[in-house]
Amino acid sequence: MTAGPLLRAAAVSLHYGGVRALREVDVEIMPAELVGVIGPNGAGKSTLLDAITGFASPTSGSLTFDGHDIRRRRPSERARMGLARTWQTLQLFEDLTVAENVRMAVPRRSGAARRRSDGRRDDHDVLGRLGIGRLAGRMPGELSHGQRVLVGVARALAGDPKLLLMDEPAAGLDGRERGLLGEILRDVVASGTSVVLVDHDMPLVLGICDRVYVLDFGAVIACGPPRDVRNDPRVIAAYLGADDPGTADEGGLQPSRPAEGAR
């Protein structure tokens, strides 16, 4: 455990050929903090998660997690250190039950952490914590989209991570499910796990996060509490593409830039 930030990304740049996906990005996540990352399509949000979790290599900059330099560590090593991630596309093993999916997701650790995380009881604990214990024996194909999202969250939480990074978990959820997701994420943070939430759902991100980073063209253009970010002229301009941004409605920022180069 570190006294300072749990995660620190300093001056992180990442280029895909000629595309500057991240430009000198500085991000700090404190222990037990819920941090949002927003920005128009193609702003670099997923790339930032990739850089932190090790699925993409920064061109320059430093990454420190729990007091350790993680830049040269593989994704699996970072997972064992306590970095967990959910993906835009839900990747469940379709021929395994929900409980087996959760058990498969626990990163192999040593000693007490492994004993704590490997038991069948824990599969049910984490599912119960998310209110989906009744789904333990079901197959993924039998689940609604919202239930699959929650199983993805359960998989990520199964290894008892220190930091959970989530890529657009609210996509495709209805209003009730989004509200439930928000409550679950606040509970996760209350239990001591930090969360980074990347999502286009502004009412959700601005409604539940402690702080929000705003990316545009790979650079951080604003950072702060939701009420400050919501009314930041640079943020409004990035979303509306306007020189004179005016003011935004409550949670009313909408991405205006068409999606480019979706992976």
Ligand SMILES: Nc1ncnc2c1ncn2[C@@H]1O[C@H](COP(=O)(O)OP(=O)(O)OP(=O)(O)O)[C@@H](O)[C@H]1O
């Ligand atoms: N594997 C890749 N190869 C080349 N370019 C990529 C790759 N992944 C992302 N990019 C480009 O990097 C930039 C940032 O993409 P990224 O997916 O991180 O944005 P995003 O903010 O997550 O967008 P969205 O909200 O649409 O998911 C975009 O211009 C994208 O086309």
